[in-house]
Amino acid sequence: MSWAGTIYALSTGIVWIAFTCFVVVALRNLVALAQLLIAAWVFLTRVKPGDGARDLWHRYADLALPISVIAPAFNEQLSIVQSVKALLALEYPEHEIIVVNDGSKDDTLGELLRSFDMYEAQATQIAALQHTKILGTYRSRRYPNLLVVDKENGRKADAANAGIGFARTPLVCIIDADSIIEPDGLLRAAEPFMYDDRLIAVGGAIRIANGCTIKDGSLQKIGIAKEMVPRFQIVEYLRAFLMNRVANAHTNTLTLISGAFGLFRRSTLVEMGGYRHDTVGEDLELVVRMHRFMRDNRREYRIAFVPDIVCWTEAPAALQGLDNQRARWQQGALETLQHHRGMIGNPRYGRIGLLALPQIVLEDILGPPAELLGYLVLPAAALLGLLDPMMAVAFFFVSVVFGCVLSVGTLVLEEQQLKRTPSARDLLRIGMAAVVENFGYRQINLWYRLNGMRRFFRKDSTWAAVPRAGFTSA
Amino acid sequence: MADILIADDDPILVEILKFRLEGAGYSVVAASDGAQALETAKEIRPDLIVLDSMMPIMSGPAVLTALKADPDLKDIPVVMLTARNGEADIVAGLKSGAAEYLTKPFIPQELLVRISGLVEATQ
Amino acid sequence: MSFYQDIVVTTALCAGAITIVFLALVLRRYLSERNRARRDERDAAITRSYLQRVAGHKVSEADTWPRRARLKAISRILPLLRGGERTRLLQIAELDGVLRETLRISHSLYRSSRINAIQSMQQFGSEACIGRLREMMASDRSPRVRLEAAFALGANGALPPPRETLRLLNALCRQPTRLDIALLRSAAPLYPEQMLLLLEDELQDAWRVQIIDALGWSDNMGAIDTLDKASNDPDPEIRCAVMRASARLGHPAARRWIMIGLTDPVPAVRLQAIGASVRLGLRKAVPAIAQLRHDPELWVRLRAEQALEQLEPVDDVTPQAAPVA
Numbered sequence: 001m002s003w004a005g006t007i008y009a010l011s012t013g014i015v016w017i018a019f020t021c022f023v024v025v026a027l028r029n030l031v032a033l034a035q036l037l038i039a040a041w042v043f044l045t046r047v048k049p050g051d052g053a054r055d056l057w058h059r060y061a062d063l064a065l066p067i068s069v070i071a072p073a074f075n076e077q078l079s080i081v082q083s084v085k086a087l088l089a090l091e092y093p094e095h096e097i098i099v100v101n102d103g104s105k106d107d108t109l110g111e112l113l114r115s116f117d118m119y120e121a122q123a124t125q126i127a128a129l130q131h132t133k134i135l136g137t138y139r140s141r142r143y144p145n146l147l148v149v150d151k152e153n154g155r156k157a158d159a160a161n162a163g164i165g166f167a168r169t170p171l172v173c174i175i176d177a178d179s180i181i182e183p184d185g186l187l188r189a190a191e192p193f194m195y196d197d198r199l200i201a202v203g204g205a206i207r208i209a210n211g212c213t214i215k216d217g218s219l220q221k222i223g224i225a226k227e228m229v230p231r232f233q234i235v236e237y238l239r240a241f242l243m244n245r246v247a248n249a250h251t252n253t254l255t256l257i258s259g260a261f262g263l264f265r266r267s268t269l270v271e272m273g274g275y276r277h278d279t280v281g282e283d284l285e286l287v288v289r290m291h292r293f294m295r296d297n298r299r300e301y302r303i304a305f306v307p308d309i310v311c312w313t314e315a316p317a318a319l320q321g322l323d324n325q326r327a328r329w330q331q332g333a334l335e336t337l338q339h340h341r342g343m344i345g346n347p348r349y350g351r352i353g354l355l356a357l358p359q360i361v362l363e364d365i366l367g368p369p370a371e372l373l374g375y376l377v378l379p380a381a382a383l384l385g386l387l388d389p390m391m392a393v394a395f396f397f398v399s400v401v402f403g404c405v406l407s408v409g410t411l412v413l414e415e416q417q418l419k420r421t422p423s424a425r426d427l428l429r430i431g432m433a434a435v436v437e438n439f440g441y442r443q444i445n446l447w448y449r450l451n452g453m454r455r456f457f458r459k460d461s462t463w464a465a466v467p468r469a470g471f472t473s474a
Numbered sequence: 475m476a477d478i479l480i481a482d483d484d485p486i487l488v489e490i491l492k493f494r495l496e497g498a499g500y501s502v503v504a505a506s507d508g509a510q511a512l513e514t515a516k517e518i519r520p521d522l523i524v525l526d527s528m529m530p531i532m533s534g535p536a537v538l539t540a541l542k543a544d545p546d547l548k549d550i551p552v553v554m555l556t557a558r559n560g561e562a563d564i565v566a567g568l569k570s571g572a573a574e575y576l577t578k579p580f581i582p583q584e585l586l587v588r589i590s591g592l593v594e595a596t597q
Numbered sequence: 598m599s600f601y602q603d604i605v606v607t608t609a610l611c612a613g614a615i616t617i618v619f620l621a622l623v624l625r626r627y628l629s630e631r632n633r634a635r636r637d638e639r640d641a642a643i644t645r646s647y648l649q650r651v652a653g654h655k656v657s658e659a660d661t662w663p664r665r666a667r668l669k670a671i672s673r674i675l676p677l678l679r680g681g682e683r684t685r686l687l688q689i690a691e692l693d694g695v696l697r698e699t700l701r702i703s704h705s706l707y708r709s710s711r712i713n714a715i716q717s718m719q720q721f722g723s724e725a726c727i728g729r730l731r732e733m734m735a736s737d738r739s740p741r742v743r744l745e746a747a748f749a750l751g752a753n754g755a756l757p758p759p760r761e762t763l764r765l766l767n768a769l770c771r772q773p774t775r776l777d778i779a780l781l782r783s784a785a786p787l788y789p790e791q792m793l794l795l796l797e798d799e800l801q802d803a804w805r806v807q808i809i810d811a812l813g814w815s816d817n818m819g820a821i822d823t824l825d826k827a828s829n830d831p832d833p834e835i836r837c838a839v840m841r842a843s844a845r846l847g848h849p850a851a852r853r854w855i856m857i858g859l860t861d862p863v864p865a866v867r868l869q870a871i872g873a874s875v876r877l878g879l880r881k882a883v884p885a886i887a888q889l890r891h892d893p894e895l896w897v898r899l900r901a902e903q904a905l906e907q908l909e910p911v912d913d914v915t916p917q918a919a920p921v922a
Contacts, residue, residue: 404612
């Protein structure tokens with residue numbers, strides 16, 4: 001090949017890469033815009049939860065499906081007692097708390113046993129979904145609805161599975177031990193079950209607790225963290241929960257219920273074998289597998305989302321810590337897609353196969369590298385005179401400026417509908433974060449996600465050897 | 475005649491309680507947040523304090539702790555108002571020295587009964 | 598202008614527009630915070646004025662208070678009043694036109710406003726409100742609004758007869774939800790006879806089950822014969838409902854078929870029978886329940902164990918009303 005030929009091939013290559021990046025990023029943002037509009041429509045026509053239904057719950061308490069709240073705890077010695085007290089005080093006609101001590105190295109178990117006056121009990125496990133050994137179960141003399149399960153250390157998925165096995169109620173709520181549940185969070189999340197018996201899972205909006213005043217395991221006062229990283233995450237969470245999840249739930253394509261709070265039908269979870277143990281993205285995997293399971297078995301089902309806040313969770317306060325979390329999320333998404341690659345684009349799985357999973361592919365596989373690459377290739381190509389410089393400017397607008405539009409748009413939804421920002425000043429602060437986020441933070445995040453991809457490819461062979469346990473077919 | 479300090483950030487509830495208590499012959503001073511309540515308490519030394527547990531600036535339990543730490547104020551009986559099912563609040567309240575607690579929503583008569591009991595006991 | 602320029606301009610316009618909307622919301626929030634003290638003062642004044650009027654004082658008041666603020670105050674005071682005071686407050690509200698305002702909102706084009714109005718009317722529960730609620734339940738275009746109106750009526754003990762309720766909610770052509778069950782239960786004590794008559798209609802079994810369940814809430818001992826007959830029904834769901842209803846009704850005659858239910862071939866019925874025995878404190882059932890500890894069905898064994906704990910006298914543990922799951 002001649003020198004000129006090489007140059008020509010190279011420049012054509014660059015132009016193609018630039019176009020691909022542009023199209024992927026534009027497509028990704030168009031999807032997000034559609035979601036924002038759908039979410040706005042949902043909020044506009046939504047009926048705010050009132051006292052009427054609540055009155056009914058109180059009168060006919062037995063119609064409210066009893067719930068077991070499953071809280072896996074690992075090394076929570078300092079906070080576990082307060083957390084459990086807050087859980088016991090949740091507003092709900094009938095709920096049980098199952099704390100699973102996941103082989104803590106500290107005195108988590110001892111704290112529980114002393115504070116709640118507990119004795120060793122022989123609780124029967126209805127389904128053994130965990131891979132580790134159960135060491136003992138304890139009941140409280142003071143609170144008949146508290147059960148503590150002590151087990152060998154596993155991962156969160158394993159601890160949650162152990163807890164699910166001990167639950168006897170029709171619904172189970174799986175949380176993180178450090179999630180701060182809103183006093184009426186269970187009630188809100190369980191409400192959809194009153195209207196629709198086909199429901200198998202409900203997720204709810206989660207907010208960031210950094211900067212809030214927390215006392216005795218419950219939220220005293222909403223606040224905004226001083227650091228920028230948590231503020232950026234507030235915007236991210238708003239986007240994820242108020243825009244993405246609300247829109248997906250409305251179009252019946254919800255594929256993720258956060259591990260920090262999820263309400264599930266127990267029988268379905270048990271049939272499916274609970275969480276998978278061999279993925280870091282067990283919460284995404286669970287819901288995707290749920291869709292698969294129900295559709296494979298041709299059962300009618302629904303998965304819903306309540307936009308009301310159900311729980312608060314502590315987010316990484318600095319970039320250090322965030323990097324790991326984001327890389328893990330990315331790796332989890334890739335693992336899930338790999339497990340269920342047969343569903344992607346498969347009309348057998350209806351809108352999950354045709355819409356929801358391709359959306360994850362666009363968002364999680366194609367999106368991050370395309371955007372990062374675009375930042376480099378487009379300006380370079382424009383400088384070399386290979387492309388219309390306006391295209392590079394347009395790329396900047398489509399990725400960064402449009403990102404601001406989406407973030408501020410979600411914030412508008414929040415203020416118009418939920419109004420859970422403490423004051424006008426804080427609202428303005430988050431608004432600034434929503435803009436600033438797109439210059440730097442967003443790009444750093446993309447980088448973390450590429451790290452997650454690297455981890456995924458590195459570990460690829462290691463987890464392939466793990467038996468596909470917990471995957472029951474009916 | 476006993477002086478009562480009511481601290482709650484809900485003006486409608488404060489007004490209702492004030493009306494009832496004044497009707498029963500007490501003189502009532504209101505504060506709309508925790509810090510103001512503490513200041514007023516220092517100023518007028520009421521015979522009884524009604525504290526809401528969820529208030530801006532300083533929460534009820536925080537005010538209570540401050541009251542109990544002040545030798546001049548620590549003997550004033552405190553009635554704590556808590557939200558539905560706020561068991562953690564109740565436990566914390568009693569531990570830090572609230573004489574009584576009432577769970578919202580309550581009927582004003584209930585509060586009146588508790589208050590008159592406490593006021594008689596101290597006088 | 599090139600395609601890319603179009604993109605840039607459109608995006609910039611979007612960004613500008615959304616920023617303006619956002620800033621407007623921040624301003625709205627800021628103003629409402631600044632006016633908060635004044636608003637609180639006004640709310641307190643409205644509250645005071647109503648309380649004084651309820652107590653029979655003559656009050657000369659400025660009529661500049663907006664109806665919505667009055668409505669808010671009244672709906673906060675109402676749950677704190679009882680008996681005569683409550684009635685008086687409602688009369689005053691009617692005089693002030695606050696009620697009229699609510700009734701007006703109940704005609705709003707927005708579904709969520711209409712539902713808000715329903716919630717206020719539920720609280721007031723006056724005759725005009727009940728009338729309007731019935732109207733909404735019968736003819737509102739949104740099924741959700743009709744359902745909410747039905748709840749509000751249920752809460753006020755003013756539901757139309759059950760056959761009518763089910764027809765208005767288009768219920769019979771679908772499966773019953775938990776909310777339908779709640780409505781039937783709140784209709785049962787109002788119309789015990791009609792509930793029994795309803796059972797003679799052509800009904801899906803799923804609905805028959807729920808009507809039998811609701812009989813338990815009717816406080817009508819006349820239902821006992823129907824339950825007796827239904828306790829032999831071939832449909833196990835119906836037998837389950839009979840167990841629940843009998844436990845709720847608490848008629849001594851029910852003991853006979855609850856005891857039979859403990860040996861029913863279908864596990865779900867045995868489960869409900871155990872629950873019923875606990876609810877009625879049926880000591881006589883203890884030996885039969887003890888047998889069920891060796892039941893082939895895990896759930897029955899678990900429930901039986903729990904039931905024995907509740908039925909057998911343990912020193913400091915009072916038997917709780919068992920959930921009728």
